[in-house]
Amino acid sequence: MCASIVAFSTSAQIEAPQPSPAAKVEQTVGLTNVTLEYSRPAVRERDIFGGLVPYGEVWRTGANANTKITFSDDVEIGGKTLAKGTYAIYTIPNKDSWEVMFYTDSSNWGNPQEWDESKVALKATAKVETIPFSMESFGIFVNELSNDGAVLDFVWANTAASLAFKVPTDARTLASIEKVMNGPGAGDYYSAASFYIESGKDLKQAHEWIKKATSMQEDAFWMWRRRSLIEAELGMKKEAISSAQKSMQLAEKAKNADYVKMNKASLKEWGAM
Structure with missing residues (x-):
C-alpha cells in the first residue's frame, strides 16, 4: 500500500x-x-x-x-x-x-x-x-x-x-483550368467562369464557359445566377434578365429563398419587375 x-x-x-x-x-x-x-x-x-x-x-x-x-x-x-x-x-x-x-x-x-x-x-x-x-x-x-x-x-x-x-493563386488556378478543360464537367466550367469574373479576366471567355455549364446542368439555379451576372457585366441586358428569371424559377422549385431573393433584386435593378 x-x-x-x-x-x-x-x-x-x-x-x-x-x-x-x-x-x-x-x-x-x-x-x-x-x-x-x-x-x-x-x-x-x-x-x-x-x-x-x-x-x-x-x-x-x-x-x-x-x-x-x-x-x-x-x-x-x-x-x-x-x-x-x-x-x-x-x-x-x-x-x-x-x-x-x-x-x-x-x-x-x-x-x-x-x-x-x-x-x-x-x-x-x-x-x-x-x-x-x-x-x-x-x-x-x-x-x-x-x-x-x-x-x-x-x-x-x-x-x-x-x-x-x-501566393501563386493565379498560376495554380490557370494551370488547373487548362488541365481540366481537356475533359471538363459542368462544375469545372462554372468554377472557371467564376474565377474569371472575380479576377477581372476575359468576361467573354467566362460567358462561353458558363453557357456550357448551364447547358450541361440545366437545373442548377446557382449557375444560371452566375450566368445572369456575367451577361449583365457584358451589357447583355436581355440575356441577363432571361437567365435571372430561369435561376429564380429553379430556385423557387428547389425552395432556396436566398437565390430567389437575389434574383428578384437583380430583376428589379434591370427593370424587369
Whole structure:
C-alpha cells in the first residue's frame, strides 16, 4: 500500500496553465495553406521592445520552442521566393523596422546555440508602427487576405510589425483550368467562369464557359445566377434578365429563398419587375 502511494506520487504530474500559452493559426490564402505555431508571452507591466526584447538582437519571436510557419506553396516575400515548407521565424526588432528571417532548422528551443547563416532561407524587412492600444499577449496574425497574398502582423505591447507575402493563386488556378478543360464537367466550367469574373479576366471567355455549364446542368439555379451576372457585366441586358428569371424559377422549385431573393433584386435593378 505504502509502495503504491510512493509510485503514484512520483509519476503524477501537476497540470497548470503555461505563462506563454501555445497558439496555432491555420489560414488559407488563395489556394495556399499557411500554418503558424508559436507561444504567446504577456507584457505583465514590463517594457517590451527596447527592454525585455532588445533592439538590434535576434529574437525568437515569441517564447519557448521555435515559432514556426508552414507554407504549402512557394511564396514571394520582398520580391524574393521562399520555397514551400516549414521555417522557424526569427526577427531582429528595431525601432523603425524589423528584420524577419526564415530559418530552415525549426527544431530549436528559442534561439539556436550557434547561429548558422546558411540556414537562413530568406530575409525581409517588416515595417513598424505604433498602435493606439496595448496588446497584452504577443500575437502573430494573417491579415489583409486577398486571392494573391496577405500580411503577417506581429503585434505586442503598442508595436505592430507587418510583412506582406504573395501566393501563386493565379498560376495554380490557370494551370488547373487548362488541365481540366481537356475533359471538363459542368462544375469545372462554372468554377472557371467564376474565377474569371472575380479576377477581372476575359468576361467573354467566362460567358462561353458558363453557357456550357448551364447547358450541361440545366437545373442548377446557382449557375444560371452566375450566368445572369456575367451577361449583365457584358451589357447583355436581355440575356441577363432571361437567365435571372430561369435561376429564380429553379430556385423557387428547389425552395432556396436566398437565390430567389437575389434574383428578384437583380430583376428589379434591370427593370424587369
